[in-house]
Amino acid sequence: MANQTRGGLPFAPFRDENGRNSYHHPFPRYAPFDPYFRITPHRRAYTPRELLNGTIKAFYNRQDGGLNPLQVRARESLCVRYVLRSTAYAKGEHVAAGPGGDEARELVDDDVRFFAKQLDDFFFFGLLERYIMIETGLDVVGPDPAGLEDRIEAETTIVREASGNEYVRININTGRRDIASAGANAPTYELNDIIGRLMHEMIHAYFLIYACDCPKCERGLLNTTGLPNDGHGPVFLMLHRLIVSEIRRWGDAEHNDLAALLEHDCPDLSISLHSRWRANAAINNLTVLQRRNYTRLLPYSFSERHLVRITNTDRVAVRPNIKENQIRAENALHDRRSRAEAYRVDLLDNWLAYEVDEFDEDEADYDHAFDFEGEEDIIRVDTDAVEGGVGDPSVDPSRQGSGNRT
Incomplete structure (x- = not known):
């Protein structure tokens, strides 16, 4: 017991x-x-x-x-x-x-x-x-x-x-x-x-x-x-x-x-x-x-x-000063803790804000890469100017797509 x-x-x-x-x-x-x-x-x-x-x-x-x-x-x-x-x-x-x-x-x-x-x-x-x-x-x-x-x-x-x-x-x-x-x-x-x-x-x-x-x-x-x-x-x-x-x-x-x-x-x-x-x-x-x-x-x-x-x-x-000194020390520790917590909160807020800004920039670049509304942004290829291109009647169809061989 x-x-x-x-x-x-x-x-x-x-x-x-x-x-x-x-x-x-x-x-x-x-x-x-x-x-x-x-x-x-x-x-x-x-x-x-x-x-x-x-x-x-x-x-x-x-x-x-x-x-x-x-x-x-x-x-x-x-x-x-x-x-x-x-x-x-x-x-x-x-x-x-x-x-x-x-x-x-x-x-x-x-x-x-x-x-x-x-x-x-x-x-x-x-x-x-x-x-x-x-x-x-x-x-x-x-x-x-x-x-x-x-x-x-x-x-x-x-x-x-x-x-x-x-x-x-x-x-x-x-x-x-x-x-x-x-x-x-x-x-x-x-x-x-x-x-x-x-x-x-x-x-x-x-x-x-x-x-x-x-x-x-x-x-x-x-x-x-x-x-x-x-x-x-x-x-x-x-x-x-x-x-x-x-x-x-x-x-x-x-x-x-x-x-x-x-x-x-x-x-x-x-x-x-x-x-x-x-x-x-x-x-x-x-x-x-x-x-x-x-x-x-x-x-x-x-x-x-x-x-x-x-x-x-x-x-x-x-x-009496034993309590007074202790309370003074506690107040100093409390202020230090408050400042540390405020710093951590500011650091977290800044980090989150940075992440949001970076995400917005990446999203904007991604959307811009697939923006085809303007005709001047479209690349046009003249197939008639490509010698021996696909669909050219002068090229033997059996040899198309074979690449370079030795």
């Missing part, structure tokens, strides 16, 4: 002898219209900050006119499915813990995969599907890799196969057995919790796939995406919070419970409290020797010069 898609784009061409990235690529040029909204980034080739800035430009504080067609369709599809299915979770309908619950579990799995597809299209440019495999069920998540909690409800890991292929695996608990009595049905979690965890893990997958893995970026993990066995650094917290805010906007507009998504973990405008706690706990567990592998941990306030930052009140602040 898992959706698995792998393959796709190759690694960036700039790799060192250890296979790590050796060049920080700029984020692909994006605009919400063809052909610019179908970006093709390289794997593990962008600094976490570059990924954050390039990603939020496509959705942060954008109205429908500033979204690409895939985003609009994804948002509408997710909201419709959410309204239809939300009452089936933790509100009277259950997923059976035994073999007889296969059909119900399949419905839950289908929901999760559907929501993953819509979230991918809206927030991640549709780039995750080819690289991720999602498994859902009761207690499918393993132990906490950081050893911070007795139980975790979701996890994201990289799987490397013997063939050399690799993909990202997302496991999500949609319910738990130990809250039901023996032989009873295990209720699913509320849909808001499942969507929140799914979105959370997809952000982890996004950074695992596209964030740079060079030694310099690895040393700076404490101030970007977080430790390898945790992944809740400041850049993760900022992208997570901005996505939560956007999904809550959908709930406000549609008057559904998405407006309360993760309200306990991200109260008001705050970043994820639980993720921040895990990040700090993982750092505190480092030994002195392990800390030397990373650059010094900086307070959130150091990043005031950045386009996106966490304030002293644990809120995410985005500088």
